[in-house]
Amino acid sequence: MNAPHKLLVLYTGGTIGMQASADGLVPAAGFEARLRAEQAARPGQCVPRWYYRELSPPIDSANMHQGHWLAMRDAIVAAVTEDGCDAVLLLHGTDTLAYSAAALSFLLLGLGVPVLLTGSMLPAGAAGSDAADNLSGAFAALAAGLAPGVHLYFHGRLLHGARASKIRSEAFDAFAEAARPRHGAAAAGLPAALDWRQPRRPVAVAVLPVFPGLQASHLRALLDSGIEALLLECYGSGTGPAEDAALLEVLREAHQRGVVLAAISQCAEGHVEFGVYAAGHQLAACGLVSGGGMTREAALAKLFALCGAGLTQAEVEHWFGIDLCGERSAPAAEGEAGALC
Structure with a gap:
């Protein structure tokens, strides 16, 4: 597993990029400048070379639907096949982060590059926000080299994209892998x-x-x-x-x-x-x-x-009923994803 040479940062909205309004926090476009400023404030971190795209308009992930899953899948496929991208960092709201990680796990079966999702419980730039740590940790995980497949990074933990759930709404360690029994025959091949x-x-x-x-x-x-x-x-x-x-x-x-x-x-x-x-x-x-x-x-x-x-x-x-990417099987070693995911 090598560090990516060309990383796509795909911003979909969510708390990490929200800004205050009279009605409360709302999604905001143009997160790239804020992300680069955040990186400039941490000059020592190891960050792969990346370029930026965002789904328009950015959304509160509470409004996530299947059309967004397909749009994310299409953007990732285009980045890999047309732009030579060899890794993706997807920024997403926490309410439906685990749903999207699972959806992409099955929509991108066999994709030979890592896709890592993250977000934050407080907006980037807010006092005490976890955004900077989650971004820094996600970039570091990608720079260290991730196995192909879909992963979720949050609060210092790397989770399997098809086994994660949001378990807390008011704490930074909001995500965990479900402690459910898992067993099932692994797919020998896919149609x-x-x-x-x-x-x-x-x-x-x-x-x-x-x-x-x-x-x-x-x-x-x-x-x-x-x-x-x-x-x-x-x-x-x-x-x-x-x-x-x-x-x-x-x-x-x-x-x-x-x-x-x-x-x-x-x-x-x-x-x-x-x-x-x-x-x-x-x-x-x-x-x-x-x-x-x-x-x-x-x-x-x-x-x-x-x-x-x-x-x-x-x-x-x-x-x-068949295990396609580790969603039904015994967990792999920590930090690894299923072979087909």
Whole structure:
């Protein structure tokens, strides 16, 4: 792993570049000058040669949607294939930082360069801000050489892009890798449709937690809204209201008409294993596939990437259960990412 020769800094907005307004902090364009001034104030740090681009307009990451994921993917692919870029630093708001890191992990499968995401809890230049430390640390990690794949750097920690979650909203150490059980067969190879060079289309994907009182009518309204995949956040090891025949029938009908149904655990350290309880077996019989110990961010992003690649329902279900870049497997050595990510 070598230091990059040409680094793209891709700014998307977020707290790191926000400025005060009468209504509170708002995204601001033109972060390059502030970034270079920050670097000039730290002349001793090792920084790869970089150039700058920003998505326009910059956004508060609370407004992030799938179109932004695809725009980020397209900008990164263009930087690598057209501009000779061999690394990317993506600046992003913290609210959906882990979602975007996961999405890019699956949209850039096989890309041979590192992509590192970071941001900050306070704007750059604000008193006591963590922006300078996160930027400096991210540049240092890139200069030291990162494995190809998608990574997240925050508060001195290098995290796997498809295993990170935001766990705190008022502390600088806001991100961590989920302590969920992980195991799954690793992909021996990928279909051409999942290669990073292949464009993707927007996909209607939804997430719904199972909760006491969930009714068949609630579920039907969501499944009839035109979604192509539903991620159910189940109890424990993958259970739900299995005695509700009407609810199970709604799931069964949706699966029969082609909707992909997947499940993860609501537990912070949970893992779906449908065979443990009869209630879980009932859900699996309706067509749900297990997300193992994947996080919500990873499972949602993976469904988006698989469906957006034009795969059939059966193909999406197959590849959802296969480890593509370390999202389902035992963690690699600290600081390393999965081979395909």
